[in-house]
Amino acid sequence: MAVYRTHMKIIGEILETTQADLQDGNGASVTYLIRKANISHSRISGILSTLVSQGLLEQTATSGTNKYKISQSGREFLHAYYAFTKFADSFGLSI
Amino acid sequence: MEFLLENILNLTGFLVGLGIGVMSLIGYKNTGSPTLFRLTVAFFSISAGFFVIWAGYTAEDLFLHTGSIEGWVQTLGTGIQTVGYFFIAFSHSIKSFFPKSAHFRMMIPLPLFLTSSVQLEHIFRSMSFIFLAYGAIETMLSYFENRNRGAISVAVGLGLLALGEFLGWYSFVFPDSILYPASMVSRIGGLIALFIPVSRVPLTRVRFDK
Numbered sequence: 492m493a494v495y496r497t498h499m500k501i502i503g504e505i506l507e508t509t510q511a512d513l514q515d516g517n518g519a520s521v522t523y524l525i526r527k528a529n530i531s532h533s534r535i536s537g538i539l540s541t542l543v544s545q546g547l548l549e550q551t552a553t554s555g556t557n558k559y560k561i562s563q564s565g566r567e568f569l570h571a572y573y574a575f576t577k578f579a580d581s582f583g584l585s586i
Numbered sequence: 587m588e589f590l591l592e593n594i595l596n597l598t599g600f601l602v603g604l605g606i607g608v609m610s611l612i613g614y615k616n617t618g619s620p621t622l623f624r625l626t627v628a629f630f631s632i633s634a635g636f637f638v639i640w641a642g643y644t645a646e647d648l649f650l651h652t653g654s655i656e657g658w659v660q661t662l663g664t665g666i667q668t669v670g671y672f673f674i675a676f677s678h679s680i681k682s683f684f685p686k687s688a689h690f691r692m693m694i695p696l697p698l699f700l701t702s703s704v705q706l707e708h709i710f711r712s713m714s715f716i717f718l719a720y721g722a723i724e725t726m727l728s729y730f731e732n733r734n735r736g737a738i739s740v741a742v743g744l745g746l747l748a749l750g751e752f753l754g755w756y757s758f759v760f761p762d763s764i765l766y767p768a769s770m771v772s773r774i775g776g777l778i779a780l781f782i783p784v785s786r787v788p789l790t791r792v793r794f795d796k
Contacts, residue, residue, distance in 0.1 A: 499619050560713060565647055571616035579660055581736030583728030583782040585679050586619035 499586050501571045504528045504536060509548060509561040517551055517571060518558035589643075591770040595777075596640035596663075602777045603670070606784050621677055628673035635667030638784075650779025664710040671717035674744070678724040711755035718748035736783030746776030 494503075508527040509519050519527075525535055539559060542548040549566035551558050561569070572586070579586040607629035614622040639745065642659025699729035722744035729737035750773030 497621075499617060510690065524686065539621045568616070571613070575613035575617055575622060577618065577734075577736070578609065578787045579598050579619070579625075580673075580728075580732060581787075582677070583725035583740070584621050584625075584738050586613070586617060586621050 497557035497585050499572070501528065502538065502542065503576070504548065505530075505535070505541060505542065506565050506569045506572070510566065517548070517553045518529050520556055520558055524559065562575055564572065587777045588767055588770075590677060591767055591774075593640065595770045595774050596643070598774050598777050599636030599667075600633050600640060601635060601676065602781045603631075605781065609787065614773055617627030624673050624677045628670045628677070631670030631673065632667050633670075635663045635665070635670060637663075638666060653704065661710065662708045662763075664707055664714070667708045668714045668717070671714045671721070671747075674721045675717040678721060702784075708755060708758065711751050714749050715751040718744050718751060722748055738787070739779050739782045742765045743776045743780030743782075744779075746772050746779060750776060 504527050505524060508524055521532070521535065521539070524530075524539075525532055528535070530538075539548065539550075542565070543550045545561070545564075546562055547568050549560045549562045551560065575586055607626055610622050610625040610629060613619065614626055639659055642663070646655055646659070687726060722741050725737050725741040725744060728734075745796060750769045750771075753765050753769035753772060757763065757769060
């Protein structure tokens with residue numbers, strides 16, 4: 492059975508991927524994020540621009556391709572995300 | 587004895603509700619999650635409900651001595667708590683609670699104008715029981731999916747609160763029996779069980795957004 496992921500969970504997974512699985516020091520490419528976070532290109536584009544505008548991700552252009560790295564605010568958000576996922580889980584809910 | 591239990595229950599409810607409400611608010615400020623917003627509204631409502639009853643009884647005993655406001659205070663506090671229990675149940679995605687027709691929706695508040703405060707309290711308590719039982723069952727089902735042990739404690743807490751509401755409602759039938767004190771003990775136990783997993787959430791580096 493397919494498991495429904497909330498918007499917040501997808502954001503958490505994208506940030507998690509940019510934090511844990513960096514291919515090189517410049518950040519993760521869109522293709523890599525699509526594969527790791529299991530999300531379509533059209534959907535991830537909107538989410539990435541929101542995360543960059545909110546300061547949770549840093550965007551760098553390396554040899555013509557955009558790469559994304561987690562920022563300090565992104566790390567803090569991810570920490571809060573882990574803590575409150577556990578909190579919501581206790582109530583049988585997803586954040 | 588009953589007065590002491592009533593005070594313990596209302597103060598515990600006020601503090602536990604406030605504690606979980608503040609924690610949910612911190613979570614909402616940090617993540618913007620709508621689920622945490624609903625939990626914030628739910629637990630602030632529950633806390634406010636207990637506070638209204640506690641403040642009403644205390645004011646009546648210490649200053650007012652009118653002998654007439656206790657029923658209304660109890661009804662008002664119970665009503666505010668019911669709003670909180672509704673939001674807990676609503677977080678578990680109640681999709682078909684309200685009728686779809688706009689005409690029927692307009693009729694929903696009508697009984698509230700046709701009943702006395704005692705009957706209103708019956709209605710609030712029975713609604714609270716339904717919301718709490720629903721929340722307890724959904725939380726227990728989520729435990730079977732995720733095996734998160736905190737969910738057992740919350741499910742037991744909501745279950746004990748539901749039992750307390752049921753016994754409190756049933757005590758109208760048998761006043762001056764052991765049912766009402768048993769209802770209060772059950773609800774105090776429920777509130778404590780509700781707070782156990784929440785108190786274990788690590789909040790050391792989480793702060794309010796600027």
